Amino acid sequence: xxxxxxxxxxxxxxxxxxxxxxxxxxxxxxxxxxxxxxxxxxxxxxxxxxxxxxxxxxxxxxxxxxxxxxxxxxxxxxxxxxxxxxxxxxxxxxxxxxxxxxxxxxxxxxxxx
Amino acid sequence: xxxxxxxxxxxxxxxxxxxxxxxxxxxxxxxxxxxxxxxxxxxxxxxxxxxxxxxxxxxxxxxxxxxxxxxxxxxxxxxxxxxxxxxxxxxxxxxxxxxxxxxxxxxxxxxxxx
Numbered sequence: 001x002x003x004x005x006x007x008x009x010x011x012x013x014x015x016x017x018x019x020x021x022x023x024x025x026x027x028x029x030x031x032x033x034x035x036x037x038x039x040x041x042x043x044x045x046x047x048x049x050x051x052x053x054x055x056x057x058x059x060x061x062x063x064x065x066x067x068x069x070x071x072x073x074x075x076x077x078x079x080x081x082x083x084x085x086x087x088x089x090x091x092x093x094x095x096x097x098x099x100x101x102x103x104x105x106x107x108x109x110x111x112x113x
Numbered sequence: 114x115x116x117x118x119x120x121x122x123x124x125x126x127x128x129x130x131x132x133x134x135x136x137x138x139x140x141x142x143x144x145x146x147x148x149x150x151x152x153x154x155x156x157x158x159x160x161x162x163x164x165x166x167x168x169x170x171x172x173x174x175x176x177x178x179x180x181x182x183x184x185x186x187x188x189x190x191x192x193x194x195x196x197x198x199x200x201x202x203x204x205x206x207x208x209x210x211x212x213x214x215x216x217x218x219x220x221x222x223x224x225x226x227x
Contacts, residue, residue, distance in 0.1 A: 035216075042219050042220045046204070088156070100158045103155035103156045104155050105154055105155045
């Protein structure tokens with residue numbers, strides 16, 4: 001079963017616009033991560049935010065975490081056509097003995113040139 | 114190698130056949146994970162190894178699925194008597210540490226069962 005749910009499921013924007021994707025999860029976490037997947041490829045790690053952090057930046061990426069609402073958002077600023085991909089949030093649940101990440105269903109982002 | 118390597122990239126099997134999917138993690142990575150990804154869905158956890166020990170296999174969907182990592186490096190996911198519902202991309206990921214941090218994924222093995 002998937003812990004996280006991304007919203008929206010699909011997003012289409014013009015190059016240069018900002019893209020915001022949201023993730024909700026169910027259990028308490030150690031950290032939350034965002035991954036990107038180009039069509040037919042593996043997942044690539046973008047950013048990790050720990051449960052005691054509220055916001056993190058990496059280049060054009062901004063991630064927020066609200067543990068009281070069990071939600072996170074990923075903002076991509078000044079989007080480019082090359083940002084077209086699926087984006088997944090993944091949680092490392094508190095007390096997770098298996099150390100595995102639980103992924104959401106993803107947001108499919110299309111950036112039109 | 115430079116990254117996680119999976120083979121074969123594509124596999125077509127007739128229903129009832131056995132298949133074996135191989136994963137070469139990044140050298141020195143302690144943790145290795147197998148995930149199953151259906152079309153248009155997020156990856157679903159199958160099993161986890163720490164070195165050669167299989168610490169969690171709670172995600173394996175049936176006893177037809179078996180994974181091993183005998184020397185703590187290369188891992189094989191075996192599916193016996195494949196069924197159509199086994200059609201998916203099987204992703205392998207590794208990480209350096211025992212505690213969950215960044216996962217490095219391979220390109221996946223796409224299995225199609227006819």
